[in-house]
Amino acid sequence: MSGFLKEFKEFAMRGNVLDLAVGIIIGAAFGAIVNSLVNDIIMPPIGQLLGQIDFSSLYINLTGTAYPSLAAAKEAGAATINYGAFINAVINFLIVAFVVFLIVKQFNRLKKEAPPAPPNTKDCPFCATAIPLAATRCPHCTSELK
Numbered sequence: 001m002s003g004f005l006k007e008f009k010e011f012a013m014r015g016n017v018l019d020l021a022v023g024i025i026i027g028a029a030f031g032a033i034v035n036s037l038v039n040d041i042i043m044p045p046i047g048q049l050l051g052q053i054d055f056s057s058l059y060i061n062l063t064g065t066a067y068p069s070l071a072a073a074k075e076a077g078a079a080t081i082n083y084g085a086f087i088n089a090v091i092n093f094l095i096v097a098f099v100v101f102l103i104v105k106q107f108n109r110l111k112k113e114a115p116p117a118p119p120n121t122k123d124c125p126f127c128a129t130a131i132p133l134a135a136t137r138c139p140h141c142t143s144e145l146k
Helices: 001-012 015-049 071-074 085-109
Strands: 119-123 131-132
Touching: 015 085
Parallel strands: none
Antiparallel strands: 119 131
16 A cells, blocks of 8 residues: 555655646636626626626526516526526637737747757768768678769
């Protein structure tokens, strides 16, 4: 059993696992910020422009009974299609996708490409076989090289 625990500890303490855990935690916090941005800053002006619509309260009642609000329908246990919440989720996704795109784009721009490695072979002028640069005779055709 101690071998299993040791193996698990080695797995959990590898750099990739810790990096992933940090990324998930930061992603969850970022998701909360994006939700607030969408629900508290972006959607109210859009709703105002479209005639004072609160997207988060838009729903279709499937039961046929009238409810004054989505909260009342949920409290009564009515089956609803909450398309307003779906609109908010789509906008959240688009914002997160756009921000991730910008981050990856900047990272790729800042990442320097490694210079190409200098060649360590040359072609034999007689048989066109790749040979080491320091070779004075081709190992394939035995021609003397200059």
